[in-house]
Amino acid sequence: MPYKWTTPPNAAQQQLRLWPHQSLSARGFSGFILATFLMILIPTLAVLGTALLWGLLPFVLMAVAGIYFALQSNHKSRQIEELLTLDPETARLVHTTPKGEVKEWHCNRYWARVTKYESDGPVPHYVTLRGDGREVEIGTFLSEEERIALFNDLERTLHR
Numbered sequence: 001m002p003y004k005w006t007t008p009p010n011a012a013q014q015q016l017r018l019w020p021h022q023s024l025s026a027r028g029f030s031g032f033i034l035a036t037f038l039m040i041l042i043p044t045l046a047v048l049g050t051a052l053l054w055g056l057l058p059f060v061l062m063a064v065a066g067i068y069f070a071l072q073s074n075h076k077s078r079q080i081e082e083l084l085t086l087d088p089e090t091a092r093l094v095h096t097t098p099k100g101e102v103k104e105w106h107c108n109r110y111w112a113r114v115t116k117y118e119s120d121g122p123v124p125h126y127v128t129l130r131g132d133g134r135e136v137e138i139g140t141f142l143s144e145e146e147r148i149a150l151f152n153d154l155e156r157t158l159h160r
Helices: 026-047 051-077 144-158
Strands: 003-005 014-018 081-086 090-096 102-108 113-117 126-131 134-137
Touching (some): 113 144
Antiparallel strands (some): 003 014
């Protein structure tokens, strides 16, 4: 599950780290690009040694480059991290965007409320934290089942 409590449940200060699912490792990325290149080259074997090969080769390279840059863009957009820190007095959420921007929210833990919108949010089972006059989303990048589990964990832990 792409979220983890990094401190014991009985500790005075608890931290919850959330991140998007990373399904393609660096080695898998390299293997996929190589396999794609080789699979695209198979049909060009028929024109090997002819002038037509030189006409097709730029398009083959453009296709591989397109896949490469699309996967790189997807990887960069998944560089999100959220860190929720709960201590006896406050609740604090730090959200780091893919561009490296840091957004922070904090409030008194007593007034913090976790809310789940079944279908009213941008995603099903949209989870938010409310307090200090603001409502912030948490774990939007998680799957539906993970957001439901996150909501239950937060509801159980926040007002312990």
